[in-house]
Amino acid sequence: MSQKFAGVKGMNDLLPPQIATWQRVEATARALFACYGYQEIRTPIVEDTALFVRSVGEVTDIVKKEMYTFDDKGGRSITLRPEGTAPAARAYIEHGIANTEPVSRWFYLGPMFRYERMKTGRYRQFYQLGAEAYGSGDASMDVEVIALAWEFFRRLGVPDVVLHLNSLGDGSARPAYVEALKAHFAPLTASMSEDAKQTFERNPMRLLDSKEEGLADPIAKAPAILDFLDEASRKHFEEVQRLLAKLSIPWTLDRRLVRGLDYYTRTTFEFIYQPKSGDSALSTAGTVCGGGRYDGLVHELGGPEKPAVGFAMGLDRLVMLLEAGNAAQVAGPTLFIGTFDGPLREDAVARVMRLRNAGYHVDFDPRGGKLKRQIERAAKVGARYFTTWGEKEVQAGKLEFKALALPDDHPQKTTTVELAGLEAWLALNAPPGKAS
């Protein structure tokens, strides 16, 4: 016996039964993105390590301890992408897209990698669907990406997702606010945990996200960045809210919403799964989509001054929510042809292939055997009709279609189909492209 292998920790196989849901999500996304004018881009799975250090932030957890970083054979430090915004920005800059069009709308869909402890809805290889809109700092773009995500959830029928909204201001407001926060929390550092203390030192804003017991009250009383916004940021944020209201998209102002990556400015938002009924498939993995504006990122990475907004959606979590509702079914064949040994069998098999080539989902049992087994097999794989391809039928030039899902006494349990008109019948009763 040879060794038995197992998948790498934190990385999962997606097998056929689950894939149906994934494909529904992806198809819904592509259709919707097309309406919004977002085009797909695909960037490499690996990037120069420095790209993430610069964009995501040196003191973030992602960079500090979650990156899959290796040296390649040329001695370059490369990293499996932990997120999609930085690679997209890199491509945007590298190809000089800003010179070719004023506004660019992109989306990406693919695996991301973070080396971290596993939890519900959190894996080391996980899938994100992201939108990136470059070139405009207008509030309409903030709302555009939010509306896009909102509509996406609506189309998929994702239940109990609420929008949390905040503004982090930009260059001028941020330093003043951070100072105020430091002043607020400084007296408490003595009683803080090591973790909290480090957060206090490196990125005080993130302290607002802390769930540490003793901090709950101080956090509630902490100054809000909304009170520090400069005139322009404030107006921008107000416009975002007015537009959302106009679209009847409800939101919750969340003054503690501070996103974990360094590049965010002004608007930040999260779509959080909050089941009304107590049972939560995702407890702390409730954030299904996070995003915001990052006006400085493109310039920071060496490109022109181009504002941008976007979001990233965790598809693993999304699929989990969808599957909790109703398990997706794999579509079965439209027609299942039963065969007997002998020369006729080859005719039947050939016909199966030809019908498939014509666009129909047709199947047969390669093991042959008893007709009884073949019918059981057909019912098992969810075939809509079963027909026997035997001497009797071929001689008469007629096939008898049995509707497997119908009860025996149903008037339409069996249908007679002319052998010569088989394809025409299928075209009429089970057009290609339609799930059986």
Add this chain to the structure above:
RNA sequence: GCGAUCUUAGCUCAAUUGGUCAGAGCGCAGGAUUGUGACUCCUGAGGUUACCGGUUCGAUCCCGGUAGGUCGCCCCA
């Protein structure tokens, strides 16, 4: 990175204080001549009880380690 907990057939789980305790259901496979299914019946395949080591006359059941799963912290999608 820290803490807790779990790991028995493909799946869901049983197995009295360590001594026929390696089982059930589902699934899969087969069943009086390879022409007709979904309910029922009969039969069968499949596990060195995650892995390694220890205690013991003897361990699925006790101890230690490793791997993996799950949950909380941290953090994030």
